[in-house]
Amino acid sequence: MSWIAAILAVAAVATPPSVAPVDLDGVAIDPFAERAELSVFVFVRTDCPIANRYAPELRRLHEAFASRNVAFWLVYPDPQETPAAIRAHLAEYAHPGRVLRDPGHRLVEGTGVTVTPEVAVFRGRDRMIYRGRIDDRYGDLGRARPAAATHDLEQALAAALAGKPAPQRTTRAVGCFISDLK
């Protein structure tokens, strides 16, 4: 799959791909085949309380951007989470967007995300224009503000749609370590 090579080139991480991302029916998916202007990958897991708490904010962003040629993908990197558990989770939290499982961590390694929730935004299939937190609500585990002051993902998307670079290319996300999931 050529798109993953492109991701790897951008992120400069040379990990050989093992298992390709699949949808909930186990079908390998190329998320860039839809040719959206921007693709947002939101890494989540069913049992990460911080990721879960972002469900309403993800819905808000999906509503604001989905009609503007921005594709939203929820990526579940835990190889042990079954499609049934993920379907239940999607319904429970009313998560928007389409779903990928990434049991081989190919997307994880290609983007360089380290926690859930963390996002990676691509223009086309070639350029990762933002990676990091959704917003600055969490400063650390157990240290959350009542509301975010900087909406990093929203700013990155708005800037990209206006043809400008994101205010910050990368930020540090706070959440549950993906490296614990193997």
Added chain:
Amino acid sequence: MNAATLLLLAAAAASPDPTGPVTFNEHVAPILFANCAPCHRPHGSAPFALLGFEDARKRAKQIAKVTRSRYMPPWLPLAGYGEFAGERRLEDSEIALLQRWAAEGPIEGDPAALPPAPIWNSGWQLGEPDLVVKMPQAYSLPAGGADVYRNFVIPAPAGPARWVEAVEIVPSSPRVVHHARLLVDRTPASRQVDALDAQPGFEGMEAGTAESPDGILVGWTPGKVSLPPVEGIAWRLDSGTDIVLQLHFVPSGKPEQVEVQIGLHCAAKPPALHPVALLLGSRSIDIPAGANDYHITDQYQLPVAVAAYGIYPHAHYLGRAMQVYATLPDESQRWLLRIGDWDFNWQDEYRYVKPVPLPRGSTLHMDYSYDNSPENLRNPSLPPRRVTYGGRTTDEMAELMLQVVPQNDRDRELLLRDLERHKVEKAIAYRKERIASDPRDHRSLAALGATYLHIGRTSEAIPYLEQSLRLAPGDAVVRNNLAFALRAEGRPEEAIAQYRQALEIDPQLGAAHYELGKLLLSRGAARDALSHLDRAVQLEPASAEAHAALAEALARAGRKDEAAREREEASRLDQHPP
């Protein structure tokens, strides 16, 4: 803690520094079972379980990180500054084991070494309660947004007075309830506020007239074990009063319907001990934006010997370090609580393992620090803004409640009177500070005047009330207070003029009609007095004093039969107050 848990603790302590690899079954499981699984179990209050190897393996680095920072298990008091029941703190050796386990593997190990998983009672931890009350209706917590602070009013059940010696608070969704505090309102104020809208409960963290029942701290936080009763301590629950349940909700990402059940365990007889809620703190809070080490302090010298049974500190998101200690008459120091990194999300009431004796003459000190810099990751305002006293999460508070028991009833009365004096002194200091920062703050001027009136320092009240009225002349109640002060200072003509003005502004002010009527009566203006006292009785028919004063005015006017009727009504109201 059940027997199984105690065994597990012993097992964990047995091998603090293994030479071979650290394994889940032998080393990690005992620590998790004893310290984490009470919440981190299926249907527990934590968002995921930590019972099996797979549960823990999927979070090995996370566990290492949050135990190293002591974010988990959540327990704010520092070791060595007061010994509390139900302490949740890992030993340094246990934390070191968890670090090694995450770094080395994580390895499952020999299944034979795995201790049996603990078993929890599904229902009440303290056994079947004598009485269960619950929120009148479930509360719908939204999926997202800021935390919610809400007070729910639960009428006390009918029947005779009860003595409550232990309480269990059980939320239907423990994962979204971060703290619960049980208060009792013996006035209708809370239910009136609740009735203002159709939603169950009302917002905010200021309790108003609801108080910790009989000075006893009752609360719940996730992971808190339900503590058994303390010998001799119980609080009185009367039908007709309201339980006010103050809840801190944290939205989880999905909408939740939350109900809370309260199990009440009742004592057979009235309690032998009578605690007092000793409040320290200050409202004089004014934290500049950016200040990272702002302090609020308070002191109080105990007029009698007491024993401290429990402690409840309270600040919001800017609170950082808390130090509470007593200086004893022999100059020695006794720590009551020390918190290095206050976290509002884990506020709790703490019960001393053994009551802490504090001799007469001991001085209690509280010192809280606040961080209003952007580096404070919990700061609700970014960029920071000036923060003053208030009940909203963006305001700050500096409160400390110490549950103490005096040695006898006489000491208790003495303590209560002295605390009232301390409270008034602080109220005066607070209002003076407000006025100094804003000389046009007519509400503070009026409040300071009212406080002086309340403690009988009428001459000092007058200038503040006058100044308040210069700024806000239309306040009938302040004018009424000024009239009262003038009269007490032997200036009846001016008092009469002020009462008349107050009644021009608000003709429904029963207190002003009554006071003016009495004043006129004492100066021989019987006819004028009669009309005001008549009006006072119409406005406040339940006031025995008003009926008695009217009786006197009627008698002076020669209307003996009517006077007798009013006198009768007054004495009836005196004996059977409504």
